Amino acid sequence: MLLIILLLLLLTNITAISVSLKDIIERALRMHSAMRNGEPLGSPWQEGIFLATSETFKLFGSSSKPKAGDKIVYACGAFDLFNVGHLAFLERAKSLGDYLIVGVYSDEEIIQTEGYHPIMSLYERALCAFAYKPVDEILLGAPKFIEEELLERFKIDIVVRGIATSSFDQERFAVPKKRGILRIIDSGSSVTTETILERIIETRSSPDSMKNEGTSRLCNDVFYNEMDITYNPQYPVEQIG
Template identity: 35%
Template sequence: MKTISVHTGRILQTFKHKEGVNENAGVESCDQMKTQLSNFLPTSRRIMQFSNGQAPSPGARVVYIDGAFDLFHAGHVEILRSARQLGDFLLVGVHDDQSIREKRGYPPIMHLHERTLGVLACRYVDEVIIGAPLEVSRDMITTFNISLVVHGTVVEGGSASEVDPYALPKSMGIFQVVTSPKTITSVSVATRIIDNHEAYKKRNLKKKASEDKYYTQKKFVYGD
């Protein structure tokens, strides 16, 4: 993978309550999460630094896959690799923050710019649609000459909409479900971070208590 630096240090602030990142927790608890404003100012040149700068060759089989790609992790890498193997050019749609909130009921941890750069940093990705719509339209398929639309089997969060965003490519016979190689999700990653952070705090509190007890009971080596 290409090297990329993102502001994931905000995770501990975003997930202030452990129950808010529980895989089995309801949308109500997750709705308490808030994303912070981005200090990253994207320019075409800065974005191109993460892109391979290549366009699909004539007659290339363009594969399209979309998603939130929040807290870009190994599961994302593997599904993108699987998708890339189905064609010659991998086009990835990254949904905007508001669309993800409307779809899942809670916002992403990382904002659109960070998630976009995370996807672009993956070696299997050729191009990214920044702020891609949830529904795959005919205009998208025509404009980007999409030959195949794929979707993984690991889906994070539920959708409040009854509209199938892949209805059109399904009707055209260009839709395919790809088995996700890993079951990792952004929520499971965040949960792991919180668990480790809680364990770290408990270990330090225990250490401090031991040190306080030692100094309280400490006797001078030399005395009267």
């Protein structure tokens, strides 16, 4: 699904965006190498500068506003290496209401809480999420802790999170839980950012993974074979964007 998103970026002639599957894979390999060698993990993995303007986001967003009476749903996350698991999660989140706001954590927030820089930058991750039909609005640099101020500012009726739990998650979602508006949803997909990273490393480590076929073979092995074929999206691919 990341392949589909990246192809859409190319087909819409957004010249300010220069993201390719080869670039993403190289970033993942650089991060893996740094982790293996005990090197710092807090610097961006991309070598170039990602340039996005307000017009870029307009091309992907619905530009719609919530109508009177709409039930507003809020979902948040890193959404790194945007994949079919993320799509399934957001689709199920949207099914709980009428208007879906997606909060995307900043690079700095992820570094602070996870200890490493995400593979994709904030704007790359936000654009991938925004390109999907059920997403109505994006909150850039969303806070990890969901407080009353955020809920009131956006008139949020439902807050969703995934099934993975930790004591930190309990703290982050304490306010919506106290309000009785927290919903825990299962994406139904086994595909995660971690499984994709593992697939990249596994495929790259194979003796003949790159032999005579270059990066395109690796792209196919990682992204096509990583698809969860049991997942049927509610929104056809043609409706993304």
